[in-house]
Amino acid sequence: MNTALILLFALILDALIGEPRWLWTRVPHPSVLMGRLIAEADTRFNLGDMRKLKGLLVILGLVVAMGLLGNIIAFFGWLPEILIVAILLAQRSLVSHVQAVGDGLRISLGDGRRAVAQIVSRDTAHMNKSDVSRSAIESAAENLSDGVIAPAFWFLVGGLPGLLIYKVVNTADSMIGYRTERHVDFGWAAARLDDLLNWIPARLTAFLIAATHHGVRHWRDIKQDAKLHRSPNAGWPESAMARALNIAIAGPRSYDGKLQDFPFVNPMGRKDLGPDDIDAASASLWRAWAVLVIFAVLLSPF
Template identity: 65%
Template sequence: MTLILGMVLDALIGEPRWLWSRLPHPAVIMGRLIGWCDRSFNNGPRRRLMGTLTLMELCIFAGVVGWLLQRVPGTVIDVVILAVLLAQKSLVDHVQAVGDALRLSLGDGRRAVAMIVGRDTKEMDRPAVARSAIESAAENLSDGVIAPIFWFAVAGLPGLLIYKITNTADSMIGYRTPRHADFGWAAARFDDLLNLIPARLTAVLIWTVTTRPDPRHIIKEAPLHRSPNAGWPEAAMAHGLSIALSGPRSYDGALRDYPFVNGAGRHDLGPEDIDQTVGVLWRCWGLALVLAMLGYAFF
């Protein structure tokens, strides 16, 4: 029941500005802790070892905090923490904002999509803006919604907090840059491991609520993605909506010639496709809620 209530609470209130403008969000606290670890321990000749030990300590800390919070009588704390660390409403709002902005002008769309992607947006055309928003929606449905639900269902608050601090660490230090290639190696690899099952579950959910394309196409293209996990929801979304995703894009002024996912799909994307994607996000959430209810009823 805790999982069901947390999902519903997140879908209803999301991330209220009045609250998080006064209090630090738990993800912000995690980020500050990881940033301090990066500044303190990312030095010397054994950076990979230090990064691995740092991640282990962060996970132990998160697990202990989750265990202690779970010991508090009642379910209110569990429900509130789960709702806070889920991102369904926030994801929908951010993705829909790109579609609404793109209807106003290309410049508004570029500024809106820059809030949710890390690639260069100044030279994007209309289809590239829409494509970026849809890719972000697919990937973050897995990372921000399905994975936290999965790990809460498997291991309660300790599982949820371990997943969130690992995912936050990956987003901060899990890059192959000169500074973080070694120190962030463990965070990137452990995040890949924790997302292994949720990413594929997300692909199944997307497949179920869309046109149910030939799953062989998804299975064939998903492993070609630069990420071992993000390719699954992205391929499912591309084929489910019969559109082309991924493809060339620019990071820090350097063009990356990535292949298209479902290259035979429609390339001329716009705000209407973002609207469709938002519908997919809600249908996936609804299906996940039904599965949670069935799990509660039977187990």
């Protein structure tokens, strides 16, 4: 069974089942295991001198280990591969978390704030309705790239080893890739490699969002707005989502009690956002997923 057909079954399985709570309350999720491994490496090796070199060696070791693990699992045939790929895709989980924010807002602002706090790292206590909605939509766009399109892309390119390597690098970036005093050196290699691995998927995600709405006639504007983002990749899907829904996202937000004045993406778009806009973003996620399914069908040996 080729990788496209395995991906097709995995996409459908993930869409149908998602992340079953009964399973992951009994056994650790593979991403959790990766996180524990990275946390242990951080504790053990992020000490003393030459932290940048140590971080580079750690990420190279993780890449080699995941490559070997992927080849071992693939040796046992297509069924384990389908299950692992479905587990490491996050389409249904992403939609559920994003939609929960819209559902919460329809109950109360407090419920919306609590729901969005589950998917963003910024301060949520003083957000208004538009802030909550904007944060959820940004998370939807960025995580469509990180959690669905990029894993699918790297599985098609490198099979299960490619997928596991991408996931461990992406997990490492989310844990040690920040430019804090502790991680600016040790996490440098993880952050740079994550940027590299997400370069094509981020732009592919933007293309899928644009193509399933108004076409790509706004591509030049999407490209310009993407440059406003501090990340070389995250701005692409966010900019495409903003243009697709004709809304302004990003903008000022607070981290650890400090307001940061980030520019708006698509600043001429609507800024008064609410649950209906979150619904539209969730629908956009499924549109991109549907195109990915069609692409997998076209690549499959039927």
